[in-house]
Amino acid sequence: MSSRIVRTVADLRVALAPLRGEAIGFVPTMGALHEGHLSLLRAARSENATVVLSIFVNPTQFGEAADLAAYPRTEEADVALAEEAGIDLVFAPSPAEMYPAGFATTVSVGGAITDTLEGAFRGRSHFDGVATVVAKLLLAVQPDRAYFGAKDAQQVVVVRRMVSDLGIPVEIVARPTSRDHDGLARSSRNTRLSADERAVAAVIPRSLRAAQDAFASGIRDPNRLASVVRDELTTERLEPEYVEIVDAGSLEPIAEIGAPALLVLAVRVGQVRLIDNVILGVDDLISTTGSLP
Structure with missing residues (x-):
């Protein structure tokens, strides 16, 4: 199949409007897809009538400019792999689409779930960036289920807290960590x-x-x-x-x-x-x- 790629929230909502009424599954990613991502897409495919993949390298969750610059960007290959997994739609916005001029809102989850572990070492802004972009993506797609890998365990806890606190009507599904032959978590x-x-x-x-x-x-x-x-x-x-x-x-x-x-x-x-x-x-x-x- 050939997936439709949309770049704006407006186009995304138009594309999804006739598909609502049946379950929509959503897999948010920063691209550079590997078997771990594909396992999420296959799970979403098996449990939903429509599957949406997002590809967006979110600048607000990177503490180091060099880390952001080095993050692989392989959209064409990503879309080809995702199509093999049976997705229906790709949402691949630009930074300007996600954070337009004058953007001034941050979603911040407090307490130990963001102050410790990754929050302590990467800085509070990391999970502020995660919570903000995930909230925006969920509001754009409005899925019934959103799928995350358990390798990023703290992220899953943060997203679940944020969804619960804000009353966003979506089920957060955590799937097992995907590992290579030697046990290394795929990343x-x-x-x-x-x-x-x-x-x-x-x-x-x-x-x-x-x-x-x-x-x-x-x-x-x-x-x-x-x-x-x-x-x-x-x-x-x-x-x-x-x-x-x-x-x-x-x-x-x-x-x-x-x-x-x-x-x-x-x-x-x-x-x-x-x-x-x-x-x-x-x-x-x-x-x-x-x-x-």
Whole structure:
């Protein structure tokens, strides 16, 4: 099939008007599609009559200009891959369409879910940028369901809080983290790794697996489990920006794991910053994150 590409919110609404009444699924992306994105598109295809993909590299969620400039932009290839997954419509706006002259509104989600982890290291403006652009995209598409990957676990928590607080009528669907053959979480940033760096990065899922094994052996102390992860990372001389174990819903620190807990980390491999996570304390990880191989 050949997907229609629209560039403005006005054209998007015209295109979607005759399709309303049946379920619309929406997958927001910044492009550079990989198997993780495609798994979201396939899930949306199986559960909705219409599937919309957005491609927009959102400048307001990048703290470093160099990171924004380096982000891959591959729209033609992205559309071809998305068509194979069966999408119906591509929304690919310009920055000026999303943030026109005089734009002065920011959606800001407060509390531990934005102040910690990525918010602490990337700055509060990161999640302000995420919440603002996701709110704008959801209001533009007005989908029944929107699909996100669980690799960005904190982002999912933030988006769910924002949708609940603002009363946006959409179901936020988190799908399992998509992983490569060696367990590394798929990410558009992985393409920036050299062959040697890619081999080193495989220690990240190994460290998470080591923590899962320690948890299965009966260890419930978050500090001990975080040390297991750090020790594994040091085998490849990687120093993480953070390794934290927090409540899976509130992202608040916990003293001992009772309820499901999120083990999340961020680490730089060369110049590439990678994040990953697993859930500890539940058997079924489908709704939250993908289990490691």
